[in-house]
Amino acid sequence: MAERRQSELGQVRVRGTQDGLLVQLPPDVPLPTMLGQVRSCIDGGGEFFRQAQLVIDYTDRVPNVEEIAALKALLGERGLALRTVTASVAEHRELLRAWGFTPLRVVARDPGQAGDGAPSTPVEGERTALYVRRTLRSGAAVGSDGDVVVLGDVNAGAEVLAAGDVVVWGAIRGTVHAGIDGDHTAVICALRLMPTQLRIGRIFARPPDQREVRSEGAMLARVHGGEIVVEPWRADRLAGR
Amino acid sequence: MAEEHQPTTLGRVITFTSGKGGVGKTTTTANVGAALASLGKSVVLIDADIGLRNLDIVLGLENRIVYDLVDVVEGTCRLRQAMIRDKRMNNLHLIPAAQTREKDAVSPQQMRAVCEELRRQFDFTLIDSPAGIEQGFRNAVAGADEVIVVTNPEVSSVRDADRIIGLVEANELPTPRLILNRLDPLLVRRGDMMSVEDVTDILSIPLIGVVPNDETIVTSTNRGEPAALDTRSRAGQAFRNIAARLTGQDVPLMVLEEPDGAFRRLLRAFGFGGGPSVAVRGGAD
Numbered sequence: 001m002a003e004r005r006q007s008e009l010g011q012v013r014v015r016g017t018q019d020g021l022l023v024q025l026p027p028d029v030p031l032p033t034m035l036g037q038v039r040s041c042i043d044g045g046g047e048f049f050r051q052a053q054l055v056i057d058y059t060d061r062v063p064n065v066e067e068i069a070a071l072k073a074l075l076g077e078r079g080l081a082l083r084t085v086t087a088s089v090a091e092h093r094e095l096l097r098a099w100g101f102t103p104l105r106v107v108a109r110d111p112g113q114a115g116d117g118a119p120s121t122p123v124e125g126e127r128t129a130l131y132v133r134r135t136l137r138s139g140a141a142v143g144s145d146g147d148v149v150v151l152g153d154v155n156a157g158a159e160v161l162a163a164g165d166v167v168v169w170g171a172i173r174g175t176v177h178a179g180i181d182g183d184h185t186a187v188i189c190a191l192r193l194m195p196t197q198l199r200i201g202r203i204f205a206r207p208p209d210q211r212e213v214r215s216e217g218a219m220l221a222r223v224h225g226g227e228i229v230v231e232p233w234r235a236d237r238l239a240g241r
Numbered sequence: 242m243a244e245e246h247q248p249t250t251l252g253r254v255i256t257f258t259s260g261k262g263g264v265g266k267t268t269t270t271a272n273v274g275a276a277l278a279s280l281g282k283s284v285v286l287i288d289a290d291i292g293l294r295n296l297d298i299v300l301g302l303e304n305r306i307v308y309d310l311v312d313v314v315e316g317t318c319r320l321r322q323a324m325i326r327d328k329r330m331n332n333l334h335l336i337p338a339a340q341t342r343e344k345d346a347v348s349p350q351q352m353r354a355v356c357e358e359l360r361r362q363f364d365f366t367l368i369d370s371p372a373g374i375e376q377g378f379r380n381a382v383a384g385a386d387e388v389i390v391v392t393n394p395e396v397s398s399v400r401d402a403d404r405i406i407g408l409v410e411a412n413e414l415p416t417p418r419l420i421l422n423r424l425d426p427l428l429v430r431r432g433d434m435m436s437v438e439d440v441t442d443i444l445s446i447p448l449i450g451v452v453p454n455d456e457t458i459v460t461s462t463n464r465g466e467p468a469a470l471d472t473r474s475r476a477g478q479a480f481r482n483i484a485a486r487l488t489g490q491d492v493p494l495m496v497l498e499e500p501d502g503a504f505r506r507l508l509r510a511f512g513f514g515g516g517p518s519v520a521v522r523g524g525a526d
Contacts, residue, residue: 157400
C-alpha cells in the first residue's frame with residue numbers, strides 16, 4: 001500500500017486507511033498555522049469527518065503534549081472524537097504511550113514508489129512478533145497484530161493470521177493470511193510451501209489444481225503486480241529491487 | 242470366578258483414538274488386546290463408544306453382555322460384573338458400551354475412576370474411543386496414561402488425526418504414537434496412496450506400527466475371531482508386532498510385499514529388497 005504521501009509540503013494531510021482517517025501532521029509548521037489547517041480540513045470535509053475514526057499521525061513531526069491537547073480541544077469543538085495518536089519512530093511511540101495513547105501498529109512504508117506492493121525497507125520503530133515454538137496442527141489458529149514466526153509446521157486445517165509478515169521455519173500446508181489489515185507489502189516465508197491457501201492483504205491465492213504442490217526449498221510469497229507471487233527465497237527479494 | 246493375574250506394578254491405560262470414523266480403531270483395539278493376552282499379559286478392553294458399540298461384535302462376545310460401562314458408573318452393578326471374559330483366553334476381558342444410551346451417560350470423572358481401579362487389576366487397559374472430538378473422545382482419554390492414534394494413509398483421516406493429536410497434546414498427555422492402518426503397498430508404489438513417510442511427515446509423531454490392508458479382516462470381524470490369533474493373517478502379524486513393541490520389544494517393521502510375493506522373496510534370498518526405512522521402537526516410554 002504505497003499511497004502514503006509525505007506531508008513535507010508544510011500541509012496537514014488527511015488519508016483514509018483501514019485504521020480510520022489519519023490526520024498527518026507536517027514537520028516544522030508552527031502550532032497556530034497547523035491548527036488552522038486542521039480546522040479547514042474538518043470544515044471542508046463535513047460528514048466525512050463526523051463518521052470517521054480520527055487518528056493524529058506524528059510520523060513526520062515531533063510529538064508534543066500541548067499540541068495534542070490543542071488538537072483534542074479543536075476536535076472537541078467540532079464534536080469529533082479522537083481514536084488515538086500515532087507515530088513511527090520508536091522514541092516517539094514511547095512518548096505517546098507515556099501520555100496514555102496507543103500508537104497504531106507500524107506498517108512498512110515505501111517512500112515515493114508506485115503502489116505495486118514491492119517489499120520496502122523496514123521502517124524504524126519496533127515490530128512485535130508472536131513467536132510460536134510448535135507445530136500448528138489441524139484446527140489450531142494463531143493471530144497477531146504484528147508479525148508471526150512459527151518454529152514448526154502449519155498443518156492443513158490450521159490458520160495463521162497476522163497484520164504483518166508470517167515466517168514459518170517448517171512447512172506451510174494450511175492457510176496463512178499476512179497483512180490482514182490491508183498491508184500488501186507483507187510477506188509469507190516458509191522452508192516448504194504447500195499451502196491450502198495464501199492471503200496477503202485482500203489478495204487470495206491457492207495452488208494450481210492440476211499439479212500436486214511440491215515445494216523445492218525455502219520460498220517467499222509476496223504481492224507483485226496485484227497478485228501473489230511465490231519464488232525461491234533470496235534475501236535480496238525482500239530488500240526490493 | 243477365575244482368578245486374575247494381579248500385576249505387581251500398576252498397569253497401563255492406553256486409549257486408541259483417531260478423529261475420523263471407520264479407520265479401524267475397534268479392530269485395532271481388539272486385535273492388539275488379543276495379541277497382548279496371548280503374550281501372557283492380563284488385558285481388559287473398554288468400549289467407550291456409548292450408543293454405537295462394536296467392540297463386543299469384533300470379539301464375538303455380543304451374546305454374553307449382561308452389564309455394561311454405563312451400569313458400572315451408575316452403580317447398577319460392580320465393575321467385576323460388567324467384565325466379560327473372552328471365550329478363547331482367560332486373561333482377556335471386555336467391558337462393553339451401552340447401546341441404548343448416549344455419550345453423556347458417562348463423564349470424564351467417572352472414566353478416570355474406572356481406569357484407576359482397572360490399573361490395579363490389569364497389566365493393560367485398552368480403551369476403544371469413538372470417532373469425533375466431542376464428549377465421547379474426552380471420556381475416552383480422561384483416564385488414559387498414553388494414547389495411540391490410528392489413521393489410514395488417506396488425506397481425510399490424516400487431517401482428522403492431526404486434529405486429534407493436537408487435542409491430545411493440549412490435554413497434557415504424552416506424545417501419542419501412531420498406527421497406520423490399511424496400507425496397500427501396491428497402491429503406494431503406483432503413487433495412488435500416501436506412503437508411510439507422507440503420513441509421518443505431516444503427523445510427526447512416533448510410529449508404533451503399520452498394518453497392511455488385508456481382506457481377511459472382514460471375515461475375522463464378522464466371525465468375531467480376532468486376526469491377531471490367526472498365524473496366517475498378515476494384518477494379524479502386524480497387530481502381534483504392535484503388541485510386542487508395547488511390551489518393550491524392539492520389532493522391525495514387516496516387509497509389506499505386493500500380493501504376488503514370489504519375486505520379492507527371490508530377491509530377498511539374494512540379499513536385495515528392504516522394508517520401509519522408517520524406524521519403529523517399542524517400549525513403554
